[in-house]
Amino acid sequence: MSAEEHVSALRVPLVTEDRTYKQISDDVLSTLEQKPSKAWIIAFLISASVLGIGFLTVAYQVGTGIGVWGLNKTIGWSWDITNFVFWVGIGHAGTLISAILLIFRQRWRTAINRSAEAMTIFAVACAGIYPLIHAGRPWLLYWIFPYPNTHGDLWVNFRSPLLWDVFAISTYLTVSLVFWYVGLIPDFANIRDRANTWLRKSIYGALSFGWNGSHKAWHHFEVLCLILAGLATPLVLSVHTIVSFDFATSVIPGWHTTIFPPYFVAGAIFSGFGMVLTLLIVARKVMNFENYITESHIEAMCKVVLLTGMMVGLAYGTEFFIAWYSANEYEQYAFINRATGPYWWAYWSMISCNVISPQFFWFKKLRTNMTFIFIISIFVNIGMWFERFVIITTSLHRDFLPSSWAMYSPTWVEVVTFIGTFGLFFTLFFLFIRFLPAIAVAEVKSVYKYARGNK
Amino acid sequence: MKKDFVIGIFEDEEALIQSAKQLRDKNIEIDDFYTPFPVHGLDELLGIKRSMLPYVTFLAGAFGLALAMGMQVWMSAVDWPVVIGGKPFASIPAFIPVTFELTILFGAHTTVLAFFVINKLWPGKEVQLFDQEQTESKFIIAVDKTKASADEVSSILKSSGALEVKEAQQ
Numbered sequence: 001m002s003a004e005e006h007v008s009a010l011r012v013p014l015v016t017e018d019r020t021y022k023q024i025s026d027d028v029l030s031t032l033e034q035k036p037s038k039a040w041i042i043a044f045l046i047s048a049s050v051l052g053i054g055f056l057t058v059a060y061q062v063g064t065g066i067g068v069w070g071l072n073k074t075i076g077w078s079w080d081i082t083n084f085v086f087w088v089g090i091g092h093a094g095t096l097i098s099a100i101l102l103i104f105r106q107r108w109r110t111a112i113n114r115s116a117e118a119m120t121i122f123a124v125a126c127a128g129i130y131p132l133i134h135a136g137r138p139w140l141l142y143w144i145f146p147y148p149n150t151h152g153d154l155w156v157n158f159r160s161p162l163l164w165d166v167f168a169i170s171t172y173l174t175v176s177l178v179f180w181y182v183g184l185i186p187d188f189a190n191i192r193d194r195a196n197t198w199l200r201k202s203i204y205g206a207l208s209f210g211w212n213g214s215h216k217a218w219h220h221f222e223v224l225c226l227i228l229a230g231l232a233t234p235l236v237l238s239v240h241t242i243v244s245f246d247f248a249t250s251v252i253p254g255w256h257t258t259i260f261p262p263y264f265v266a267g268a269i270f271s272g273f274g275m276v277l278t279l280l281i282v283a284r285k286v287m288n289f290e291n292y293i294t295e296s297h298i299e300a301m302c303k304v305v306l307l308t309g310m311m312v313g314l315a316y317g318t319e320f321f322i323a324w325y326s327a328n329e330y331e332q333y334a335f336i337n338r339a340t341g342p343y344w345w346a347y348w349s350m351i352s353c354n355v356i357s358p359q360f361f362w363f364k365k366l367r368t369n370m371t372f373i374f375i376i377s378i379f380v381n382i383g384m385w386f387e388r389f390v391i392i393t394t395s396l397h398r399d400f401l402p403s404s405w406a407m408y409s410p411t412w413v414e415v416v417t418f419i420g421t422f423g424l425f426f427t428l429f430f431l432f433i434r435f436l437p438a439i440a441v442a443e444v445k446s447v448y449k450y451a452r453g454n455k
Numbered sequence: 456m457k458k459d460f461v462i463g464i465f466e467d468e469e470a471l472i473q474s475a476k477q478l479r480d481k482n483i484e485i486d487d488f489y490t491p492f493p494v495h496g497l498d499e500l501l502g503i504k505r506s507m508l509p510y511v512t513f514l515a516g517a518f519g520l521a522l523a524m525g526m527q528v529w530m531s532a533v534d535w536p537v538v539i540g541g542k543p544f545a546s547i548p549a550f551i552p553v554t555f556e557l558t559i560l561f562g563a564h565t566t567v568l569a570f571f572v573i574n575k576l577w578p579g580k581e582v583q584l585f586d587q588e589q590t591e592s593k594f595i596i597a598v599d600k601t602k603a604s605a606d607e608v609s610s611i612l613k614s615s616g617a618l619e620v621k622e623a624q625q
Binding site for chain 2: 020152208232
C-alpha cells in the first residue's frame with residue numbers, strides 16, 4: 001500500500017478523522033486498559049446469567065434424555081438442527097470479510113474484520129453445541145471421529161453428509177481460530193509494549209509469541225495471511241455447501257434439490273451480515289469507534305445484505321418454479337404446503353424478512369440511518385431463522401402417508417436452550433471486546449494513509 | 456550470541472524508505488526493519504527471498520489429500536467393508552467432501568506452524584526490542600555493525616531524518 005497510490009478526492013475516507021499511529025492504538029486499545037464500564041459489567045452479567053440458565057437446561061436434557069424435546073415420529077428434526085444451521089450461517093460473514101474481501105483487496109474490511117471473525121468463531125461454537133446435545137450422550141461424542149477402536153475397528157460411514165459435517169465444521173472452527181489468532185499477534189505485541197502493569201505485560205507478552213515487528217517476519221506474515229485467506233475462501237463455501245447436503249442428499253420432497261448449496265451459502269452470508277450489522281451498530285457507538293467503523297462501512301455491508309437478500313429471494317422463486325416444472329406431485333405439494341399449509345405464517349415471515357425488508361437498502365437515506373439499519377438487521381436475523389425452520393419442519397411434517405401427518409411445537413427445554421446459546425454468544429462477545437483489540441490495529445495503520453486519501 | 460547494530464528510529468514509513476534507499480545506494484547492507492505494520496516496498500531494500508510458505512502449504516495440502524482419500528478407501532473398502540445403501544465400497548465421489556476438508560485442514564495448520572518455526576516465534580518467548588514503541592508508532596532500520604562503518608551509517612541515518620540514531624545490541 002504505497003503512499004503514492006492515487007485516491008480520488010471523491011471517495012469517502014475509510015478513517016474519518018486525522019490520527020497519528022499512536023492515537024490509533026490509543027483509540028482502540030484504551031478500552032482494554034481501563035476499568036470496565038458499568039454498562040459493560042451489567043451487559044456481561046446478563047449474558048453470563050443467560051448462559052448459566054442455558055447450561056442448566058442442557059444438563060437437564062442430557063440427564064433426562066432428548067425425549068424432553070417436542071419431536072415426534074414424523075418430525076424427527078426440528079429446532080435442534082434449525083438452530084445449528086442458524087448459528088453456522090451467522091459465522092459465514094466473518095470469514096467472508098476476513099478472507100474473500102482480503103483476496104479482493106477491499107481495504108474497508110480492515111476496521112471490521114477482527115470483530116466479524118470473532119463473531120464467526122463464537123457462532124460456530126454455539127452451533128457446535130447442538131450436535132453435542134443431539135448425540136444424547138455427549139461424553140461419547142468422540143465416536144464421530146474415525147479412530148482405531150475396540151468395536152472390532154468398525155469405522156464411521158464416510159458416505160454420510162452428517163459425517164462430512166463433522167470434518168467441515170471442525171476444519172472451519174480450527175482454521176478460523178488460527179487465522180484470527182495470527183492476525184492478533186502484532187496487536188498483542190502492541191498491547192504488551194504499552195502495558196503499564198506487570199500482569200497485562202506478561203499475559204499479552206506470552207500471547208504475542210515474542211513478536212517485535214521485524215520486516216522479515218512481516219514478509220512471511222503477509223504471505224501467510226494471503227494463503228490462509230485463499231484456503232478459507234473455498235472452505236467457507238464448502239462448509240455451508242456440506243451443511244446443505246444434510247438435506248439435499250436425502251429424498252424428502254422440499255429437501256432433495258440441487259439448488260441447496262449456492263442457496264445456503266448466499267443465505268449464510270446474508271444472515272452473517274445481518275448479525276454483523278446488529279453487533280457493530282451498537283459496538284461502534286458504545287466503544288467510540290465511529291471514526292473507524294464509519295457510515296460507509298455500514299453502508300457497504302447494507303449493500304451486501306441487499307445483494308445476498310435478492311439471491312435468497314431468487315432461490316425461493318426458483319424452488320417454486322422447479323417444483324412446478326418437475327411435475328412431481330409430492331414436490332409440488334411440499335411447496336404449496338409451505339406457503340399455504342398450517343405453517344404459512346412461518347413461510348411468510350421468512351419472505352417478508354428476507355426478501356422484502358432488505359429492499360429498503362436501495363435508498364441511500366435508509367442505508368445510512370443507523371436506527372433503521374439496526375431494525376432491518378434484526379428482521380434479517382429473524383427471517384433467516386425462519387428460513388431454516390421452514391425448510392426443515394414444513395418439509396417433514398406432512399410426509400408421504402397422510403395418516404402420519406403431524407405438527408411440531410418446541411418445548412420449554414428447546415426454547416431455553418436456544419436462548420442459552422445467545423447467552424454463550426454474547427458472553428464470549430463481551431469478553432472479546434473487553435480483553436482483545438476489537439479493531440485490527442496494525443491493519444488499520446497499514447491502510448491509514450490510503451484511508452485518509454488526499455488529505 | 457548478541458550482535459551489535461547501528462539503528463535509526465523514524466517517525467513514519469516514508470522517511471524510513473527514503474533513508475533505507477540512501478543506505479542501499481551506498482551499498483550498505485540492512486539487517487532488518489522493525490515496523491508497527493507491514494510496510495510495502497521494503498522487501499527489495501532488504502534483499503530477502505520470496506517466502507517459502509506457499510510450498511509448505513502445497514506439500515501439506517497434498518499430504519492431507521492423500522491421507523484423507525487413502526484413509527477413507529482403506530477403512531470403507533479394505534479393513535471392514537460394509538454395504539450401505541448398495542453403494543460401492545470405495546465410493547470415491549462421496550469421499551470428496553472429507554478429502555477436501557482435510558486438504559485445507561493440513562494445509563492451513565502446517566503453514567501456520569511453519570510460519571512460527573521460520574520466524575522463531577513461540578508462546579511466551581522473551582521479546583527483543585530496540586525501542587519500546589516499535590510495535591506501535593516507530594519505524595526502525597537496523598544495520599549490522601560488523602558489515603558497515605558505524606560512522607557512515609549514522610551520518611546517513613541522521614541526515615535522512617532519523618529521530619534518533621544509536622548503537623544497540625540484540
